[in-house]
Amino acid sequence: MYTQSLEVREMKRYFEHKTFEEVSGDPARLLETYISNNINRLKGCLVRLNILFDWKAFENYEIAMNEINKVVNAYFEDHVPAISLIPQSPAKGSLILELEIADKPELLRFGCLEGVHYVYYSDITANYLYVGGVSADDLEANAAIQSKQVFSTLQNILDWEGFEWSDVIRQWNYIERITGLEEGRQRYQAFNDIRAKYYDTANWDDGYPAATGIGMDKGGVLVDLIAVKKLLNIENKMIYPIPNPLQVDAHHYSQNVLLGRLDKELEIKKTPKFERAKALYTESSHEVFISGTAAILGENTVSSDQADEQTLTTVKNIEALISIENIKKKGVPALFTPALQSIRIYIKNKEDYESISRVVKYKYPYLLQTYVIADVCREELLVEIEGIARLLM
Known part of the structure; x- marks a missing residue:
């Protein structure tokens, strides 16, 4: 498809996952030991x-x-x-590291704007931007105020590097006390209202990003994202929104499932603006980004209050989402069901770890798995799973 002289621009990325389950101690010192032992292969990559x-x-x-x-x-x-410092306690131990490493460091450009670190690179099909750890100055301010500052900072970084909101393909939204109320307004809903305000400035022909909205122990509002901008001379379609046949698209939720008081400046509560998954097919990336997925059928939570049963429903939702039958309906150029590469499992109650992990490890015994304790975006949900899969051509 591409000439030999240009193929050298392709950059492969691979994932590593380091847990410290059997090691106790200060997470900063554990991190320092790990980095000092690996800095020669990690720095610049x-x-x-x-x-x-x-x-x-x-x-x-x-x-x-x-x-x-x-x-x-x-x-x-x-x-x-x-880099993103995420205050979500590991289910075991005190520290987990997730790393994404490139094989061609000469293609990477490291930047920093408004104190936020990001990485930029390009291949012959697209430009890529990774942004991590965007938070507000005042972590005690309400969720709406924090969200405004976070999205303003992200807007500035996107503008500086020549990206638009519609180029964002994956976003992680971490919200302390995610289902909590502030003067009757749910914190997650306040975040969604602000997100919609910024997203409404863009044209989403290729669908909203894949996304996760999840709780964390501290830190207010924290956002990470990946953006991909197709080069102007590329005509082939590269980005595909993937709906789930078992679920209503989150951005089409009814007002019935959006909780808390309506903001007085809005006519309706804004829906969560994300797709169930997003497929990316470029020179350097053949991936499916799987949004945070839970035991929701249609737009309603399943009736079970058992963690293992909710986990089974969640797994079935993911399997339906990335099945070859489903992704081909959207024109994704794949021959087989994408292969899961890694998953992150959010567990609301630590005591449910054994029952949840038993189901997940039975279904995916050889998969990279990260287990953390975090509130889910609905009070009745006990588990949420996100992941990344590789397109099989």
């Missing part, structure tokens, strides 16, 4: 670094963030990746 940690292992949250950032900045210097 690391695109994205997610640090999921138990902030209660520190004296306070501010100290936790300062200590972890100090380690990262000291070792990576001017090659800091798109």
